[in-house]
Amino acid sequence: MKRFDFVQPASVAEALQVWHPGAVWLGGGTNLLDLMKGGVMLPDTVIDINRLADLRGITTLDDGSLRIGALVSNAELADDTGFAHDFPMVAEALLSGASGQLRNAATVAGNLMQRTRCAYFQDTTAACNRREPGTGCDARGGVDSHTAVLGFGDACITTHPSDFCVPLAALDAVVEVQGPDGAREVALRDFHLLPGETPERETALQPGEIIVALRLPADAKGFAAHARYLKVRDRTSYAFATTSAAAALRVEGGVIAEARLSLGAIAAKPWRVTEAEALLVGHAPDAAPFDQAAARALDGAVPSNDNGWKIALARRTAIRALELAAAGTPERMPALPASPFADQNGDHAHV
Amino acid sequence: MSLSISLTLNGVVRDIVLDDPRVTLLDLLRERLALPGTKKGCDRGQCGACTVLLNGKRMNACLTLAATLDGATVTTIEGLADGDALHPVQTAFLENDGFQCGYCTPGQIMSAVGLIAEGRAGDDPERIREGMSGNICRCAAYHGITRAVQEATRRMAAAERGDAA
Numbered sequence: 001m002k003r004f005d006f007v008q009p010a011s012v013a014e015a016l017q018v019w020h021p022g023a024v025w026l027g028g029g030t031n032l033l034d035l036m037k038g039g040v041m042l043p044d045t046v047i048d049i050n051r052l053a054d055l056r057g058i059t060t061l062d063d064g065s066l067r068i069g070a071l072v073s074n075a076e077l078a079d080d081t082g083f084a085h086d087f088p089m090v091a092e093a094l095l096s097g098a099s100g101q102l103r104n105a106a107t108v109a110g111n112l113m114q115r116t117r118c119a120y121f122q123d124t125t126a127a128c129n130r131r132e133p134g135t136g137c138d139a140r141g142g143v144d145s146h147t148a149v150l151g152f153g154d155a156c157i158t159t160h161p162s163d164f165c166v167p168l169a170a171l172d173a174v175v176e177v178q179g180p181d182g183a184r185e186v187a188l189r190d191f192h193l194l195p196g197e198t199p200e201r202e203t204a205l206q207p208g209e210i211i212v213a214l215r216l217p218a219d220a221k222g223f224a225a226h227a228r229y230l231k232v233r234d235r236t237s238y239a240f241a242t243t244s245a246a247a248a249l250r251v252e253g254g255v256i257a258e259a260r261l262s263l264g265a266i267a268a269k270p271w272r273v274t275e276a277e278a279l280l281v282g283h284a285p286d287a288a289p290f291d292q293a294a295a296r297a298l299d300g301a302v303p304s305n306d307n308g309w310k311i312a313l314a315r316r317t318a319i320r321a322l323e324l325a326a327a328g329t330p331e332r333m334p335a336l337p338a339s340p341f342a343d344q345n346g347d348h349a350h351v
Numbered sequence: 352m353s354l355s356i357s358l359t360l361n362g363v364v365r366d367i368v369l370d371d372p373r374v375t376l377l378d379l380l381r382e383r384l385a386l387p388g389t390k391k392g393c394d395r396g397q398c399g400a401c402t403v404l405l406n407g408k409r410m411n412a413c414l415t416l417a418a419t420l421d422g423a424t425v426t427t428i429e430g431l432a433d434g435d436a437l438h439p440v441q442t443a444f445l446e447n448d449g450f451q452c453g454y455c456t457p458g459q460i461m462s463a464v465g466l467i468a469e470g471r472a473g474d475d476p477e478r479i480r481e482g483m484s485g486n487i488c489r490c491a492a493y494h495g496i497t498r499a500v501q502e503a504t505r506r507m508a509a510a511e512r513g514d515a516a
Contacts, residue, residue: 005372026416033413033414037394098485101396335475335477
């Protein structure tokens, strides 16, 4: 690692004050330290925010929404009984990510801020417009399946690697931010930016801003009985998604009253198409509307390198996630969370 | 900028002055505190060989800056046994051939202790395999590791109930 200054502010106000260009926030550090060791990130100052009690805790607010402090760990959130009951597909997504050790350290805000796992971004000898603007994009002719089929541009074809953000986008989560100009809120669906011509700009955060909390609206609990996250990956555990989908249905009298569908690992942000969700409403949860909704969600998808197969895989992942959601949220978390090899009722799958 | 930290390491309070903020918990243990039981494998959070308990939770010591640990409680493989009496997880690894070369074993054992405390897996082999997926064993002793974690889980639960373990 390149040498850096280390500071531990005692308040959010002090943290904002000590920030300057070249400084980074240290939460769980699972992605940041890895990138610093690889020379991909070279901060001159590391601001350790772990002493900031204001950034901790899971609280239900007066309007019924749930507020999750930025420093709540992935494991702490997924293991919170009330949370897993109310937002099962978010808990399933969290438990399908990383390893037990990493989930104990990694924070919810850090999950939003994690960098792409594109091999060419992490290789400092490769051309990467996201890491070093203007150098090009070696992923375009390269070998990496963590590439986009939607929302990419000539400058960058990478995807956002998060599992957690996929159901958050489906459930209209909100990001609470503080910065030198005060506090503001950003819808999670608007938080991650498509690369366009400025792939180095990855999120809606302005310089010096910090995430203080996430919020899930009260009505998101209405999907709890039919909500699943499905993740297709190279291994059944401890691998980033090749494709993924969060599907949630509100079923009344055998008919879909409301639907949410968000796709992961196919763009630089969770991919949610509300028109696809609308195609499901008023139908019985069945194969034909699932096919139509999945096709609509992938509308416009094209290969960005040798990854055309991801379009069909993402469509089938969406359909299967909808089928799993229709079958009902399992009473107990599956042995292999979000795995296509886990039986939908949570029993063993014998992979 | 003070880089003095005080932490409880294997039950003993240690006051440590760091000359460099880049020191990870893993390097602090191995190179400065003469505790080489915690192993360095990938040094990037991928292999789990450096797993320790930090405030009771299993963590990768290679991805933890020592400077962040003022007031923390750390347990390493050296702090697990009670004198000559092995921890039940250590015993179960021995009895079930939960290793071959042994390099990943301290991390495997600390991860298993953490997993059992989390209560996520019980003695279900598939849940144990999922819960232990952050620990790579190059010798592929996974079958023995899974059996060891199953057996340790059962013994520790029985001991907690007051049965003869």
